[in-house]
Amino acid sequence: MAFRRLQVLPRDFAARPTDVVARALLGQLLVHHTPTGPRLGRIVETEAYLGPHDLACHSSKGRTARTEVMFGPPGHAYVFLVYGLHHCVNVVTGGGAAVLIRALEPCSGLDGQRCDGPGRLTRALGVTRAHDGLPLDQPPLFLAAAPSVRAIASGPRIGVDSAGEWARKPLRFFEKGSPFVSG
DNA sequence: GCGGTGATAGAT
DNA sequence: TCTATCACCGCC
Numbered sequence: 036m037a038f039r040r041l042q043v044l045p046r047d048f049a050a051r052p053t054d055v056v057a058r059a060l061l062g063q064l065l066v067h068h069t070p071t072g073p074r075l076g077r078i079v080e081t082e083a084y085l086g087p088h089d090l091a092c093h094s095s096k097g098r099t100a101r102t103e104v105m106f107g108p109p110g111h112a113y114v115f116l117v118y119g120l121h122h123c124v125n126v127v128t129g130g131g132a133a134v135l136i137r138a139l140e141p142c143s144g145l146d147g148q149r150c151d152g153p154g155r156l157t158r159a160l161g162v163t164r165a166h167d168g169l170p171l172d173q174p175p176l177f178l179a180a181a182p183s184v185r186a187i188a189s190g191p192r193i194g195v196d197s198a199g200e201w202a203r204k205p206l207r208f209f210e211k212g213s214p215f216v217s218g
Numbered sequence: 219g220c221g222g223t224g225a226t227a228g229a230t
Numbered sequence: 231t232c233t234a235t236c237a238c239c240g241c242c
Contacts, residue, residue, distance in 0.1 A: 082237070084237075091237070092237090093237080096226095096227075097227085099226080099227075100226090101225080101226065101227090115225085115226095115236095115237085116223095116224070116225060116226095116236095117224095117225090117236055117237065117238060118222075118223065118224080118236060118238055118239085119222070119223025119224035119225070119236090120222070120223050120224080120238070120239075121223095121238045121239070123237060123238085125237090135237060137237085152238070152239075153237070153238070154238045154239060155238090155239075158239095164225095192237070193237070193238095194236090194237050194238070195237060197235090197236090198237095
């Protein structure tokens, strides 16, 4: 298959402004090595959570055990559980900020499962809170480079209406025209 | 549209 | 201890 030689993204890929990282992640690959083989998809939708001053960001509630990973070094995974059911995976950019991965275009090992939505893609890849805090430049969970970059569109973030004017800022990014984005 | 589900943070 | 809240999804 075409993914035999994956080029892992270096950890400092994420050591840039959060909105820059959110855009740069589009088109790259998210890979999970599982006991039954690799599962990977191409990132087609992200959201930037800018840090403690961003009222939609978890870190705006303070630096706690849950959000500690977001204050750590860039290039690590922040995984949390919402509504008791769904895991969401983020790429930490540091200082309490992170990029939520919202949708993947399935590439390999996903057996036709949908990856359009943060809860769906973690379920399909098998990502759980066990991955919280892990570096994203080595197995089992890592980012890999992919050459394809298409037009990027942006809009308000999903599901953060309670964050007032922060909910309206255009911090959601997605590949224009992709049938694999959520919503 | 609505409920499931459980961790979290803050109040009691 | 109790309670409100929550970056969602699947089925009605």
